[in-house]
Amino acid sequence: MKRMHPAYLLALSAAWLSACSTAPEAPGSRTSALPAATGAALQSCAALKDSFSYAQTRIDAATPVPAGTLKQGGSPVATHCLVKGSMHQRKGSDGRDYAIGFEMRLPEVWNGRFYYQGNGGLDGAVRPAEGALGGGPLTGALFQGFAVISSDAGHSGAQTTVFGLEPQARLDYGYQAVAKLTPMAKDLIRSAYGKGPDRSYIGGCSNGGRHAMVAASRLGDQYDGYLIGAPGYRLPNAALAQLWGAQRWSPLATPGATVKHPMNPSASIPDLGSAFTAQERQTVARAILQRCDALDGLSDGMVQATQACQAVFDVARDVPACSGVRDGSCLSPAQKTVLAQVHAGGKTTNGQTIYSAFPYDPGIAGSNWAQWKFVNAVALDPLAISTVFTAPPMPTSPLTANIDALLPAIAASNETYRESGLALMSPPGHERPDKLRALRARGARIVLYHGVSDAIFSAEDTRQWVERLDTSQGGRAADFARYFPVPGMNHCSGGPAADQFDLLSPLVRWVEEGVAPQAVTARARGAGNPGGANTELPADWAADRSRPLCAYPTVARYRGQGSTEDARNFSCQ
Structure with a gap:
């Protein structure tokens, strides 16, 4: 127990940060909840390389990572196991070698939850599986105790688009890599902890947000919470x-x-x-x-x-x-x-x-x-x-x-290309998202956010999707989906904005406790911010200015007294 004590302290630190990031619950915001996740201890890290077996999957390494090797917002990430591997290795129709590369980070002290980290752009690189959250992240899914997976979505080379000429690589990038990795990751978790994840979440921003939105339509039975940031769901x-x-x-x-x-x-x-x-x-x-x-x-x-x-x-x-x-x-x-x-x-x-x-x-x-x-x-x-x-x-x-x-x-x-660019990139039925009724019925939840000044994927496009969702659910979409516009924010971060926030913790609370998020505190990243300063903040803002992100269609309004730099003096109306 003494050996695990620092990890438990980090878990408590993450919980404290989560509590600080969420504004008081709005009246009438409780809904039904799924059973809460329960944690477990990692049984063995190094043994996973040889003991884990899954169809068309190769584990290249399973290595313990000491506490503090990774840091987030200046705080050390707890001891965890780094697993690297690939799925579906093949020779493409273009003669190139393809595979779905991935890494998983498995906390020594696990909270019982799985997080699929959707990456941005054209993918092509296995980014560290940290589940970073907010413009200059102070926390993330790994920091909070989740088992986290990250992948290259089926091709290598972050700055090349040649993979798009290979039909299967297109499909893996669009949606099939997530569908193939999800059950494998859950099985790997089961091997590592002796139990599978009680609750599963998927999230990301930009193309990562698109992955999460597509998963809500295609994999509605695989995840309990979907964290959708600036979704390029109509990327073409x-x-x-x-x-x-x-x-x-x-x-x-x-x-x-x-x-x-x-x-x-x-x-x-x-x-x-x-x-x-x-x-x-x-x-x-x-x-x-x-x-x-x-x-x-x-x-x-x-x-x-x-x-x-x-x-x-x-x-x-x-x-x-x-x-x-x-x-x-x-x-x-x-x-x-x-x-x-x-x-x-x-x-x-x-x-x-x-x-x-x-x-x-x-x-x-x-x-x-x-x-x-x-x-x-x-x-x-x-x-x-x-x-x-x-x-x-x-x-x-x-x-x-x-x-x-x-x-x-x-x-x-x-x-050759049996699915169009729109079909492979967009959520099926996004024009009228009726099929999300099943997701809603089983208690899954969706949280979306988007910078209002995003220049590539429009916040208006996301708002209109939310409106269509509400129509398809008979005006009851807020029972399972909430949208948080971020004023001033550019694409996923930056701009004159309070862009540092944690929407994963409120999503977990909604899924597992039934407390629907209405106001979530976001902070500006002024000089000295441990997650990295935003140099584009106006000079007359406090370095730590905070505002509530308000669930659409409510708007943050000043209460009339107290500091105008403090979110506690605003309400969502």
């Missing part, structure tokens, strides 16, 4: 909207100006950012604040009333117009037109919508917003469209691509 449409936007910004950019290619520093791409500079984006952010900041009852540099803002903000009217040369303090008529078009989501020449609209929010000033709109739109999205999302694959040049031809191509299939 979002990528195509990026190209459409790049083509609109390009004529406004400085002729001949270039920036370094993010994947190849020796190469360059057009400097689309010169079409809408950082100073000009700050001008637009100030205009949004002037029109919308006080809609939530307090002028504090944050727009909490997102939907109300969309109804009153108008780019043409509210942003200063240039009467002469551009000097950063105004926008030209052409800039205003393109900005409005991009926020509308883009349309083909015959008026067909390409993707969702994007909400206006002060986070437009964030550097991550510009990275996605002006750099990744040229360097990354064309590769994904041309190799992963179209059937047949269509070579795509970002600034000259035929958007009208690409839109049907992402919905097409053929003899």
Whole structure:
């Protein structure tokens, strides 16, 4: 027992952090609950390499990791076992070697729960199975005592899209790798602890959020809680909207100006950012604040009333117009037109919508917003469209691509690619998510979050999915699914936002205790933050400013007394 004492202290520390991150329970927020998980001790780490057997699975190593080898937010992660392996090794139709690579981290003192860590981007790398949570994470699933798995989703090479030319690799990336890994991981847990997980959770942000959302539709009986962050559940449409936007910004950019290619520093791409500079984006952010900041009852540099803002903000009217040369303090008529078009989501020449609209929010000033709109739109999205999302694959040049031809191509299939890009990436039935009734009926829960100023996957797209879900459930979706917009936040983190939060602990409490989350505290990451400082915070914010993230459609409003830097003085209304 003495040997395990530090781990138990860490578990208590995680529980304390969880309690601090959750605002008081709102009246009437109790629902039915599944039986709570019970923990167990790891029986043997090294023996797993030879003792564990599962179809088409190879264990390469099982190694004890001492406490403190990993740290999260400056705090040591407890002793655990690191298992590395692969599933379904094969020779692809393109002659390349493929496998679903994975690692699992199994705590010496386990809380009885399993967490599938969905990774971002195009996958292709086995990231540390930590289950990190929040913009600058102070906690994570592993830190809290979960057994955690991470995978490469069936291909290697984080910065290549060549896997998309191989049909099975496409399918593994889309959804099949999660389906293959899930039962194997649960069996490995059973071998390690002498019992399987009592409760299972899956989560991630960006493509990881998409994995979790897809799992809710395809694997509704395998997980009890789904933590869905900034889900690119219509990733092909979002990528195509990026190209459409790049083509609109390009004529406004400085002729001949270039920036370094993010994947190849020796190469360059057009400097689309010169079409809408950082100073000009700050001008637009100030205009949004002037029109919308006080809609939530307090002028504090944050727009909490997102939907109300969309109804009153108008780019043409509210942003200063240039009467002469551009000097950063105004926008030209052409800039205003393109900005409005991009926020509308883009349309083909015959008026067909390409993707969702994007909400206006002060986070437009964030550097991550510009990275996605002006750099990744040229360097990354064309590769994904041309190799992963179209059937047949269509070579795509970002600034000259035929958007009208690409839109049907992402919905097409053929003899080689039997599922379209949309079909393999999106949750089945996302247009009307009726099938989630079964998930709801057995007591599983869904928590979603999205940065309002996400530039690649629109928070409006997530909000509309939530609305469709509510309609499909007869207006009772909040009984099992709650959505938390994060004002000011860019893609998964950053921007002028309180972006450090833990939504996993409230999800567990909802699943296992029946306490539905209504307000969850988020903190800004100012100087000295142990999870890493956010350099884009306004100078007049307290370094540890906190706000409640409010379950949609409620909005954080100041109570009228107490510090405006403290979430305890706000309520979700």
